[in-house]
Amino acid sequence: MTAPAAKSRPRVVVVGGGFAGLNAVKALKRSPVDVILIDRRNFHLFQPLLYQVATGGLSPANIAAPLRWIFSRQQNCEVMLAEVVGFDLDLKRVHTTQGDVPYDYLIVAAGSRHSYFGRDDWAQFAPGLKTIEDATDIRRRVYSAFEQAETESDPAVRRALLNFAIVGGGPTGVELAGALAEIARHSLKHDFRQIDPAEASITLVEAGNRVLGSFPEDLSKKALATLHNLGVHVRTGTMVTAIDQNGIEMKSTLGAEHWPTKTVLWAAGVKASPLGKALASACTAAIDRAGRLIVEKDFSLAGRPDVFVLGDMSSYSHQGGKPLPGVAQPAIQEGRFVAKLITARLRGKQDPTFHYKDLGNLATIGRSAAVADIKGVHFSGFLAWWLWLLVHLMHIANFRNRLLVLTQWAWNYCTHDRSARLITGDVPSDDDLAALQNLAIPTKPAITPAPTK
Amino acid sequence: MTAPAAKSRPRVVVVGGGFAGLNAVKALKRSPVDVILIDRRNFHLFQPLLYQVATGGLSPANIAAPLRWIFSRQQNCEVMLAEVVGFDLDLKRVHTTQGDVPYDYLIVAAGSRHSYFGRDDWAQFAPGLKTIEDATDIRRRVYSAFEQAETESDPAVRRALLNFAIVGGGPTGVELAGALAEIARHSLKHDFRQIDPAEASITLVEAGNRVLGSFPEDLSKKALATLHNLGVHVRTGTMVTAIDQNGIEMKSTLGAEHWPTKTVLWAAGVKASPLGKALASACTAAIDRAGRLIVEKDFSLAGRPDVFVLGDMSSYSHQGGKPLPGVAQPAIQEGRFVAKLITARLRGKQDPTFHYKDLGNLATIGRSAAVADIKGVHFSGFLAWWLWLLVHLMHIANFRNRLLVLTQWAWNYCTHDRSARLITGDVPSDDDLAALQNLAIPTKPAITPAPTK
Numbered sequence: 068m069t070a071p072a073a074k075s076r077p078r079v080v081v082v083g084g085g086f087a088g089l090n091a092v093k094a095l096k097r098s099p100v101d102v103i104l105i106d107r108r109n110f111h112l113f114q115p116l117l118y119q120v121a122t123g124g125l126s127p128a129n130i131a132a133p134l135r136w137i138f139s140r141q142q143n144c145e146v147m148l149a150e151v152v153g154f155d156l157d158l159k160r161v162h163t164t165q166g167d168v169p170y171d172y173l174i175v176a177a178g179s180r181h182s183y184f185g186r187d188d189w190a191q192f193a194p195g196l197k198t199i200e201d202a203t204d205i206r207r208r209v210y211s212a213f214e215q216a217e218t219e220s221d222p223a224v225r226r227a228l229l230n231f232a233i234v235g236g237g238p239t240g241v242e243l244a245g246a247l248a249e250i251a252r253h254s255l256k257h258d259f260r261q262i263d264p265a266e267a268s269i270t271l272v273e274a275g276n277r278v279l280g281s282f283p284e285d286l287s288k289k290a291l292a293t294l295h296n297l298g299v300h301v302r303t304g305t306m307v308t309a310i311d312q313n314g315i316e317m318k319s320t321l322g323a324e325h326w327p328t329k330t331v332l333w334a335a336g337v338k339a340s341p342l343g344k345a346l347a348s349a350c351t352a353a354i355d356r357a358g359r360l361i362v363e364k365d366f367s368l369a370g371r372p373d374v375f376v377l378g379d380m381s382s383y384s385h386q387g388g389k390p391l392p393g394v395a396q397p398a399i400q401e402g403r404f405v406a407k408l409i410t411a412r413l414r415g416k417q418d419p420t421f422h423y424k425d426l427g428n429l430a431t432i433g434r435s436a437a438v439a440d441i442k443g444v445h446f447s448g449f450l451a452w453w454l455w456l457l458v459h460l461m462h463i464a465n466f467r468n469r470l471l472v473l474t475q476w477a478w479n480y481c482t483h484d485r486s487a488r489l490i491t492g493d494v495p496s497d498d499d500l501a502a503l504q505n506l507a508i509p510t511k512p513a514i515t516p517a518p519t520k
Numbered sequence: 521m522t523a524p525a526a527k528s529r530p531r532v533v534v535v536g537g538g539f540a541g542l543n544a545v546k547a548l549k550r551s552p553v554d555v556i557l558i559d560r561r562n563f564h565l566f567q568p569l570l571y572q573v574a575t576g577g578l579s580p581a582n583i584a585a586p587l588r589w590i591f592s593r594q595q596n597c598e599v600m601l602a603e604v605v606g607f608d609l610d611l612k613r614v615h616t617t618q619g620d621v622p623y624d625y626l627i628v629a630a631g632s633r634h635s636y637f638g639r640d641d642w643a644q645f646a647p648g649l650k651t652i653e654d655a656t657d658i659r660r661r662v663y664s665a666f667e668q669a670e671t672e673s674d675p676a677v678r679r680a681l682l683n684f685a686i687v688g689g690g691p692t693g694v695e696l697a698g699a700l701a702e703i704a705r706h707s708l709k710h711d712f713r714q715i716d717p718a719e720a721s722i723t724l725v726e727a728g729n730r731v732l733g734s735f736p737e738d739l740s741k742k743a744l745a746t747l748h749n750l751g752v753h754v755r756t757g758t759m760v761t762a763i764d765q766n767g768i769e770m771k772s773t774l775g776a777e778h779w780p781t782k783t784v785l786w787a788a789g790v791k792a793s794p795l796g797k798a799l800a801s802a803c804t805a806a807i808d809r810a811g812r813l814i815v816e817k818d819f820s821l822a823g824r825p826d827v828f829v830l831g832d833m834s835s836y837s838h839q840g841g842k843p844l845p846g847v848a849q850p851a852i853q854e855g856r857f858v859a860k861l862i863t864a865r866l867r868g869k870q871d872p873t874f875h876y877k878d879l880g881n882l883a884t885i886g887r888s889a890a891v892a893d894i895k896g897v898h899f900s901g902f903l904a905w906w907l908w909l910l911v912h913l914m915h916i917a918n919f920r921n922r923l924l925v926l927t928q929w930a931w932n933y934c935t936h937d938r939s940a941r942l943i944t945g946d947v948p949s950d951d952d953l954a955a956l957q958n959l960a961i962p963t964k965p966a967i968t969p970a971p972t973k
Contacts, residue, residue, distance in 0.1 A: 108943065133941055148667040470931070487581035488581075
């Protein structure tokens with residue numbers, strides 16, 4: 068916008084304002100650099116609580132913090148709202164929809180999307196959960212299913228409307244299943260007159276032989292028992308072979324099976340942002356099957372010591388052999404590490420070494436239940452659930468949101484209420500309405516609801 | 521859905537869960553009737569605070585309460601999520617997308633939409649504020665304008681991006697103008713590096729000769745002075761003659777003028793729901809220019825004593841000559857009155873008479889300022905603002921939301937923050953992204969942002 072100015076300090080360009088990018092920028096606060104943070108959204112999203120937006124417990128803004136607000140007082144950081152479309156690593160430029168941005172150091176942390184393992188046609192029937200829009204879409208589908216069941220006269224269709232399937236038994240799948248069970252059994256208890264929401268049936272399908280496969284086995288068993296208590300049908304060792312508007316096909320050693328349902332949620336697989344491919348094609352870096360870039364010990368790309376790839380987009384196997392998991396903790400630590408590395412280089416100091424500190428693993432399963440694995444100590448139930456609440460509350464980026472989330476959790480806990488259960492985004496326009504009026508015939512036969520109970 | 525049951529009690533069908541419908545259903549709680557409340561949304565919306573969602577101060581769910589939740593314990597009420605498409609007043613049936621619903625008494629209170637006075641082509645450039653989706657759309661436009669200004673290199677375009685126009689000087693227009701001024705001067709103060717948000721220019725255009733035309737003249741003057749202090753340009757006696765993507769054309773006694781702006785908000789006119797026309801065509805009732813049905817002294821339609829039209833859809837001139845204003849108070853009182861009337865008739869008692877109690881008029885203008893006209897007592901400034909806060913807080917349908925709104929108001933007041941300022945709903949999909957990558961050329965010339973201030 069302004070004329071190219073005399074370049075005073077090295078510029079670090081950070082692509083993506085998730086956990087990795089956010090923490091890299093923060094940690095560069097006192098470094099002798101200018102930082103440009105590029106994101107296509109104007110907010111940082113606290114993804115671990117996204118499932119609570121999808122199930123109507125929290126509002127989108129409660130788990131999002133405007134990036135400009137976060138960095139308003141960090142004078143060496145400039146936020147740019149733009150879509151990155153490619154890289155020129157030789158000329159050291161990032162191509163964006165707002166023009167080219169030159170860099171001295173580049174940090175790419177654009178996260179992941181859900182992956183349908185080559186079956187992208189399933190996306191329309193089985194939405195995944197990565198963005199605010201995904202969450203409000205799932206919220207709409209879940210609550211609309213109960214609404215449609217209330218007025219549906221065909222018992223088979225009504226049954227399918229009250230059946231829910233979740234594909235993927237990782238933390239997100241387990242959390243969604245627990246929340247759906249809560250909704251059906253408690254939140255909607257007194258709300259309907261023709262259906263009993265408690266008749267809803269929730270199936271969790273997992274291809275592996277246990278849920279929460281990244282947790283120790285005893286905690287998987289605890290989680291399974293909790294899910295059973297909540298009335299969730301868990302199918303481990305079961306592959307989904309087809310999904311359409313009428314339900315899902317599953318296959319296990321017991322044979323094939325069809326589960327009629329109108330609502331399928333996808334929590335099964337992720338793949339790196341398409342920017343991974345764009346980066347790989349701009350250099351010689353290798354990508355793995357999930358589209359993640361294989362990075363060096365300092366998270367740089369092979370032969371590109373000034374380009375770093377972090378978080379869900381990178382595959383880092385230099386510690387313990389297994390790649391670091393795609394969750395918040397590694398991303399946060401990676402962001403901070405690379406900031407430290409860049410600062411050390413600029414100050415002529417020795418490169419630091421990355422050591423991943425595994426702070427533990429937490430997953431919640433509905434109300435008052437969770438499993439925790441903290442440095443080898445396993446626990447579950449109410450205590451784990453309190454720990455889960457505390458850790459998540461502490462990590463929300465913004466004090467205001469911490470307050471709002473706490474208020475709503477306390478309220479939801481005491482009342483079973485989920486008042487953020489708005490069905491939004493699919494309202495017919497007045498034009499649609501006019502068209503319907505011109506038809507002037509009911510689209511379904513007349514109904515006469517029974518007298519209220 | 522269930523087989524037609526023996527009809528036990530007269531059925532009241534209420535169309536619309538706004539202030540009128542909601543209060544009618546509530547007041548029918550102890551009446552010997554079955555109530556079916558039909559709405560196309562699953563929530564009641566507290567419209568007086570919708571402008572705060574549009575300006576990023578509150579989240580949508582904070583001002584919405586699920587209808588089923590509101591009536592979960594009212595055993596004689598059934599909520600039906602459906603779109604009403606027409607009426608057969610002779611057969612006493614409501615046509616809906618979910619089938620026909622027979623009634624004994626019908627209450628229609630489907631509210632209003634914004635009206636462009638025959639210039640519907642303006643809608644795309646100047647969104648109105650009636651629904652949650654309108655509010656998040658306006659929020660996206662307002663905050664995107666600042667974002668685009670930040671990276672815009674053409675000074676004229678940047679100027680137009682920082683210009684905002686609000687058409688209509690009623691309470692909504694004044695509230696929007698005040699909130700926009702707040703955003704530009706305070707909320708975004710430290711957020712940008714290339715632009716100064718305080719350079720934003722806000723113009724409020726009103727065709728009448730004063731703002732807040734429904735208030736006493738001295739309060740209009742107070743409001744005008746407050747708007748001036750906030751830096752809002754107020755153009756009274758000015759007609760808008762054209763709106764397009766480059767700005768608005770205005771005409772006053774001083775001549776014609778073009779105001780270049782990329783963001784126009786419409787707060788000028790409303791018209792009744794298209795269901796008004798559908799009702800009128802089903803009987804012989806007259807409608808006025810705004811599409812409102814002329815109703816009898818008891819809010820029934822001429823010759824249809826069992827059909828009542830309430831709130832923004834009706835024109836009631838039997839008290840004081842002027843039709844009752846299209847705000848919450850008359851709607852609430854009308855709903856309660858008609859419930860009482862139906863109950864009286866069923867119990868063989870004499871019809872009650874409607875007396876509108878004017879509880880006063882309130883409007884807020886930005887931070888710490890408001891005007892109030894309470895039974896002829898006029899006041900303004902801080903005291904009126906406190907009254908405004910109190911009255912609105914008290915009327916929110918749900919204790920949880922009261923708590924959340926209060927928390928956020930307190931926070932926003934102390935920090936000038938507006939953290940619900942998410943830009944949502946316009947994210948390019950991965951397919952779009954892939955297309956952009958295939959182009960592999962920047963869509964704008966390279967930019968080199970200046971070093972940060």
